[in-house]
Amino acid sequence: MSSQTGRPLWMDGHMAPVPDEIDAVDLEVDGTLPAELSGRYFRNGPNPAPGEETGHWFSGHGMVHGLRLRDGRAEWYRNRWVRTTHFTGGADLVGPDLGLDRAAVTANTHVIPFNDKIYALVEVGFPYELTPELGTVGPCDFGGRLTSGMTAHPKQDPRTGELLFFGYGFFPPYLTYHRLSADGELVESREVDVPGGTMMHDFxxxxxxVVWLDLPLVFDADLAVQGVMPYRWDDGYGARLGVMPRDPDRAGEVRWFDIDPCYVFHVGNAHEDAAGRVVLDCVRYAPADFAKVWATIGGLPAAEAVNAAAVQGMARLHRWTIDPSGGKVLGEALDDRGTEFPTHNDGRTGLSHRYLYTVTGDSIIKHDLRTGSSATHSPGQGLIPGEAVFVPAADARGEDEGWLMSVVTDAAGRGSELLVLDASDLSRTAAVRLPRRVPAGFHGSWIPDA
Known part of the structure; x- marks a missing residue:
């Protein structure tokens, strides 16, 4: 879909790419940054190089925007393209012989710390290691043991320190589960049997x-040949959730549960309740909503997108409760507002959680899943918040004691700030004035000093 300027939406306004890399120091702070916030906030997103045209928002080269905070000051801001072989030399993920070069990726979706390293991620290929100053070290395949892509949404177990992730494929094997030990060694990989290649963005x-979302956004080789995003909706594929034991001695044991057709880009969290049921919270697109949003961000040829995306599609906070012993799954809406980018206190990953945080077009929402209530913070007229990353307080006793960090950008594309909220009540703590507009992007992380 195009904007009123005739350019694609992801090339205009607050989504438009920036043309270069800059550095700035001693940034202006409005309010008071907590002194204990000592570290870096990095956020990734697609940013085509000047003059490049992309057919989908997801296709631009990865650019990471970073801020260094210390002693109540914002010491620096800088932005850098991730220098993948695709960015520096035009290497292609899929070669003429249909072979895959897992290093030839955009690395544009997420940026995470793990085992004293920093990785830029995109789901179709290898992670790229970055320096704390946003230099590119290079692709990582964990000593040659990783042979699939790596999801942009790995999960770190707060109890063991392990990093759990998966890779999906255009061709068999369609789904592979992986586990990194806390010291960064790839210690487990196992194929998971699914009917075909789908875009499995999260788990x-x-x-x-482990909970799988096997949903009807399927790979289409004909679309790949046309040079567009090679995934389409397929009602015939079906939709289901899979529950797989993490115990490596039970590899291959997956119980599947049919659900109504839908799509999920992002999971909030999951846990097991007292009855042994698996409770999964996510943001869910109904089929009609997914068709609209997929068209808007470039999933259809322009002529079709204009009609299909007349109204923006929305995801809504949703819960599935899976009873493995009874063979049943129950779905229920948790909120009727359109939201995306669910986050939580990462110390609760895989465990029971009370709070989730999401964003709408103009607000950050805190959802209290115990009471069903919510609180909202709106940065201001015409200001659009990005994903709100939870940062725990050093002496936190409660799940919501800490801060939320979100890059907020003016809808007209005039400027941006890093907004810091008190996560307990969504009150404004501080805002760091950024030296340039930061385009709407995807996911980020707080990387505390050791």
């Missing part, structure tokens, strides 16, 4: 299980 883990 969930609990204390004892």
């Amino acid at each position: 969930a883990v609990t204390e004892n299980h």
Whole structure:
């Protein structure tokens, strides 16, 4: 879909790419940054190089925007493209012989710390290691053991320190589960049997299980040949959730549960309740909503997108409760507002959680899943918040004691700030004035000093 300027929406306004890399120091702070916030906030997103045209928002080269905070000051801001082989030399993920070069990726979706390293992620290929100053070290395949892509949404177990992730494929094997030990060694890989290649963007883990979302956005080789995003909706594929034991001695044991057709880009969290049921919270697109949003961000040829995306599609906070012993799954809406980018206190990953945070077009929402209530913070007229990353307080006793960090950008594309909220009540703590507009992007992380 195009904007009123005739350019694609992801090339205009607050989504438009920036043309270069800059550095700035001693940034202006409005309010008071907590002194204990000592570290870096990095956020990734697609940013085509000047003059490049992309057919989908998801296709631009990865650019990471970073801020260094210390002693109540914002010491620096800088932005850098991730220098993948695709960015520096035009290497292609899929070669003429249909072979895959897993290093030839955009690395544009997420940026995470793990085992004293920093990785830029995109789901179709290898992670790229970055320096704390946003230099590119290079692709990582964990000593040659990783042979699939790596999801942009790995889950770190807060109890063991392990990093759990998966890779999906255009061709068999369609789905592979992986586990990194806390010291960064790839210690487990196992194929998971699914009917075909789908865009599986996210997954969930609990204390004892992995939860799969096998949904009807399928790979289409004909679309790949046309040079567009090679995934389309297929009603015939069906939709289901899978529950797989994490115990490596039970590899291959997956119980599947049919659900109504839908799509999920992002999981909030999952846990096992007292009855042994698996509870999964996510933001869910109904089929009609997914068709609209997929068209808007470039999933259809322009002529079709204009009609299909006349109204923006929305995801809504949703819960599935899966009873493995009874063979049943119950779905229920948790909120009727359109939201995306669910986050939580990562110390609760895979465990019971009370709070989730999401964003709408103009607000950040805190959802209290115990009471069903919510609180909202709106940055201001015409200001659009990005994903709100939870940062725990050093002496936190409660799940919501800490801060939320979100890059907020003016809808007209005039400027941006890093907004810091008190996560307990969504009150404004501080805002760091950024030296340039930061385009709407995807996911980020707080990387505390050791």
